[in-house]
Amino acid sequence: MKVLWITNDVIESFYPFVEGKPTKGGSWVESLYFALNKYSSIELGILTPVLDGNIQKIIQNNIIYYTIPINKKSKKNYLSKELSEHYLAQIYDFEPDIIHIHGTELNFGLIAKLVPLLPVVCSIQGIISCYMPYLKSSVANIDINRFKSLKNWLFYGGVNGFYTNWNKYSIIEKEIYKNNKYFIGRTNWDRAQLKALNPNAHYFHGEELLRNAFYKTQWDLLTCKRETIFFSSAAYSVKGLHVLLKAVNLLKTKYPNILVNVPLSQIKNKLTLRERFFGEDYTIYLGYLIRKFNLEKNINFFKRLNAQAMAEQYKSNHIFVLASFIENSPNSLGESMLVGCPTITSFVGGIGSIVKDEESTLMFPSGDSNFLAYQIDRMFSNDELAQKLSVNAKKIAEKRHHIKGASSQYQNIYENIVYNNRI
Numbered sequence: 001m002k003v004l005w006i007t008n009d010v011i012e013s014f015y016p017f018v019e020g021k022p023t024k025g026g027s028w029v030e031s032l033y034f035a036l037n038k039y040s041s042i043e044l045g046i047l048t049p050v051l052d053g054n055i056q057k058i059i060q061n062n063i064i065y066y067t068i069p070i071n072k073k074s075k076k077n078y079l080s081k082e083l084s085e086h087y088l089a090q091i092y093d094f095e096p097d098i099i100h101i102h103g104t105e106l107n108f109g110l111i112a113k114l115v116p117l118l119p120v121v122c123s124i125q126g127i128i129s130c131y132m133p134y135l136k137s138s139v140a141n142i143d144i145n146r147f148k149s150l151k152n153w154l155f156y157g158g159v160n161g162f163y164t165n166w167n168k169y170s171i172i173e174k175e176i177y178k179n180n181k182y183f184i185g186r187t188n189w190d191r192a193q194l195k196a197l198n199p200n201a202h203y204f205h206g207e208e209l210l211r212n213a214f215y216k217t218q219w220d221l222l223t224c225k226r227e228t229i230f231f232s233s234a235a236y237s238v239k240g241l242h243v244l245l246k247a248v249n250l251l252k253t254k255y256p257n258i259l260v261n262v263p264l265s266q267i268k269n270k271l272t273l274r275e276r277f278f279g280e281d282y283t284i285y286l287g288y289l290i291r292k293f294n295l296e297k298n299i300n301f302f303k304r305l306n307a308q309a310m311a312e313q314y315k316s317n318h319i320f321v322l323a324s325f326i327e328n329s330p331n332s333l334g335e336s337m338l339v340g341c342p343t344i345t346s347f348v349g350g351i352g353s354i355v356k357d358e359e360s361t362l363m364f365p366s367g368d369s370n371f372l373a374y375q376i377d378r379m380f381s382n383d384e385l386a387q388k389l390s391v392n393a394k395k396i397a398e399k400r401h402h403i404k405g406a407s408s409q410y411q412n413i414y415e416n417i418v419y420n421n422r423i
Helices: 012-017 027-036 081-094 107-113 128-137 158-179 188-197 241-251 273-278 281-292 307-316 331-339 369-381 383-400 403-422
Strands: 002-006 043-051 056-060 063-070 098-102 120-123 182-185 202-205 225-230 259-262 299-301 317-322 343-346 362-364
Touching: 002 027, 002 081, 012 027, 012 056, 012 063, 027 043, 027 403, 043 081, 063 081, 081 107, 098 107, 098 403, 107 120, 107 158, 120 403, 128 158, 158 188, 158 281, 182 188, 182 403, 188 202, 202 403, 225 307, 225 369, 241 259, 241 281, 241 369, 273 281, 307 317, 307 331, 317 331, 317 369, 331 343, 331 383, 343 369, 362 369, 369 383
Parallel strands: 002 043, 002 098, 043 063, 098 120, 120 182, 182 202, 225 259, 225 317, 259 299, 317 343, 343 362
Antiparallel strands: 056 063
C-alpha cells in the first residue's frame, strides 16, 4: 500500500536537501514516519510545500520526498490553479493508494476536491475556528489596548491580529472539514468538534509519537531542582503565561526562590522605545506584570530548545504547568508525562481525555490564578503527591505514545479506509 503524506514542515533529516525556506516543526510527524517506514506493507512518500522553494523529488535511503514552491500567502488562501497543478503533478508521480493530510490549519486539506476518486484522511491537530473564541476570552480581563504598540494600532500583529488572521482562515478550514470524509483524532474534544462541523465524517483514533529524547529521559524527585516550574510555550495569550505569573506572585512570599523557566525571548526590565513601536501587546503586558509583581528574579527566559534540551527541562524542573485556555492534545503534556515530570493543567478541550485530576495530574479552571497557586503549593509541599502523579502519568504516556502500538493504529486506519473506498 502506497501512502503519501502531505505536511506543513520539512522532516528534519531532509532539511539539508530542501531548497528555499523550509520550516521545522511537527516533530511527532517525523517520529511516526520512521516508525511506519519499517512496515514492509507500507510504502511512504512525503510532500511538503516550501516557502520560496522549488519542485523537487529527493530520494534518500529509499525515502521519496517531494517539495513544491509556495509564497507567504499560499498556504492560507484557496488553492490557486498553479498550486493545485503542483500538488497534482507530485501525487500522480507517486501514485498513492491513500493521502494523509497532517493538520487542517492549512489549505492543503482542500486537496480532496482535486482527487475525488482517491481516499484522503486528515489528522486533526488544532481547530482554528474552535480556538478563536478563546483568543479573545484569554485577555477578557485585561485592558489589552493599553499595551498595544504602534504596529498593533496599525492592525499588524497582537491579539487582534491573531484573531483577524484566524477568522480569515476559518472559512477555508470549515470547508476542509465539510468536504473531507475521513479524519484522525485523539480526544473526545476533537471528536465532538468534528461531529459539529461534519456529522457524516468518519472518525478514527490515532495517537501521536514523540521524539526519542523523551522516551530516554526520566524525572526524579531527588535530583530535580525544587520549587521550579517549566512552562513550555508562551507564544500568545491562549497559552496563559499571564495566569501563571499571577499565581507566582501569590506564592513568592512562601517560596521566595520559586523560578519559572520559559522558552521565550527575554522581556526587558523596562518598556523600550523599540517595543512601543514594534512590540506585541501580549508580550508588553507580560513585561508589565513581571515588573508590577517584582518577578524579575523569579522568571528565567531562554531561546527555543531542541528535543534533548526540552527533555532536560522536564527532568530538571520540579513541575510542569500547562495553563492554556484551550488545547486538544498538546505534545508538551505528552512529553512531560513521558518523562515523568509532575504536571498541573487547566481543564480545557481534550485534556480530560489524556489525564485525570488527582490521579495523573492536578487540574484548575482556565484563567483561575488563585486555584493554580493553590495546586502549585500542594505539589511543592507534598512529595508523596508529586511522586504518585509522576508514576501514574508516565504509565499513561508510555501506553499512549507506544511506538509499535501507534504505528499499528495508523496501518489499520489506512487499510480500513482503502478497503472501504473500494466497496
